[in-house]
Amino acid sequence: MDHAVVMAGGSGTRFWPESRARRSKQFLDLTGGGPMIRETLLRIFPVIPPERVWIVAGAKDAPHLSHRALGIPKRNILLEPEGKNTGPAIAYAAAAIGRKDPDAVILAAPADHAVANVRAFRAVLRKGLRLARETGRFVTLGIPPTHPATGYGYIERGKPFPGKVPGAFEVVRFAEKPDLPTAKRFLRSGRFDWNSGLFLFAAGTFADRLAKFLPEVDRGFRRAFRGNRAGFANRLARAYRRMPSISVDYGILEKETGILVLPANVGWSDLGTWRSLHEFLAGTGENVAFGDSILSDCRNVLVRTDRGVAVVLGVDDVVVVRSGDALLVCPRSRSEEVKGVVEEIRRRFPSLA
């Protein structure tokens, strides 16, 4: 059967002041359609029904998970005792799913991304599930780049992959977030896609590669799942304490050969920063406003206010966000740096971090 794992462990401090220590990015309504995780789940359900959708989240985020309202069984909610990046997160879900359904094919997806063309997205998911099942290979979703982004990792495409599912390519390599000249070269070459962080695999393949590439993680989950149910939480906590913090990209995908990439022209955005939110929602030059506001003679402005009225007059390329007692003003192009400011807020105004 097909399963999905939605990874909801991130914090997303770059969305301060809306994201806070106790309100992670994936629980924010950034696009106006509802909390990101809810949008992600609703996007997946027509392809993989709620009973086979799993969520991996931090224990602290448990109160925010409205899985029950969406029909996801409680046993599908996997709470990690501590965050150890995506490697252990996916391994936890793959182990839980594999015990119930050894022949499972699994979609792994971050909770906090956005997709403009949902219908096309679902078609790609279905193709990816078939491809992973028929080939036993890891299948990544690659996003045809629209500009030389330096905030995304890239996947280099090789030869078209022959087989019953058309449109897939061999992966030549994964490239880390490039500098601008490199990103421009990637774009010109026509051989690179953005790495969406969504990928699919057969449970058996994952179990095999986990044992091979991340044996400590593999051993940890074997020990945790062995033994009586009452002791599981303690065994899991002990296993997590000993595990390395490692991404699935670095720990497995970059070491694996024979990975496939399926180009997915679906209007995807990782919504990594206020800037990328603006780009996802607006055309060049357009303003986006959430909440009562007056924008006069502005271009490329993103305004969000959770109360009152925001008046923005005569500025370009600026992000203005008011959330509770906190206010942020910064250029769109520097919204990456919000992350750094949150460190200072933590020190000086901890109640607003």
Next chain:
Amino acid sequence: MDHAVVMAGGSGTRFWPESRARRSKQFLDLTGGGPMIRETLLRIFPVIPPERVWIVAGAKDAPHLSHRALGIPKRNILLEPEGKNTGPAIAYAAAAIGRKDPDAVILAAPADHAVANVRAFRAVLRKGLRLARETGRFVTLGIPPTHPATGYGYIERGKPFPGKVPGAFEVVRFAEKPDLPTAKRFLRSGRFDWNSGLFLFAAGTFADRLAKFLPEVDRGFRRAFRGNRAGFANRLARAYRRMPSISVDYGILEKETGILVLPANVGWSDLGTWRSLHEFLAGTGENVAFGDSILSDCRNVLVRTDRGVAVVLGVDDVVVVRSGDALLVCPRSRSEEVKGVVEEIRRRFPSLA
């Protein structure tokens, strides 16, 4: 005796969102020293004591007047039934003062200006009072310009005025707010001062010129002050209804000959806009912040927040003001335009206007 009239009738919508329909600029604490009108009064008191200081204000502002705490008698508070600009405002005060003290010399000052060098300012006031008393002429305070401001009126100086009080000049003419090339020419010529709006005159001189240049206004106050005390408010209201709305500059000073100007190098600012507030408080490139805030990599930024924390990252020449439910972001150079936005706020969000 010497008297002072402080004109507190303005609204100062350019300081939105701190100024509101029910909170005029002169009652704001813009510089951190207290409400502007209070600063203005305290600046004058060592020269003219509270018993001889008069305030002309709109009836709606009566609740904000804390004159009693400052020792100003209640009878010195003159509430106008409606605003008719500075001509009638000063005429009202001059009539009230002249009835008690026909030999009075009167300083007329707006409530909403700022002075950096208070000691020098008081010395100039004393000189001005002597000059007005000894010559019977109108004496204006001219501010040596520091830059080609287009937001101020100018006074052209003529010959030095001989007499016992040194430093005064004949006024050649008053020039309205100039365009930038004209302002630059004024500055280069070395003959122009900014018109501070502060001026001094003998009560008798004023009464004479009022009758000559603004006979309708003169007649209105004569009628209001004639008759029993009980009917005064009604007679005043009737008189105001018929009066033209006219500034004292346009109605009297620009028609008068023989006016003197006393250059006053006292660090004066009319604090007309957020920009001029920033310029008054900070050197070039410096930021000014009121309220908890983090300014990172900013220049020439003015931040004011009445609660919470404002984070401003990587912007130059910007004004950020949060007051209650309202928020303003605009370039420093366009703070003049706030006035226009307030019109729109009045229509769309009247509770915040």
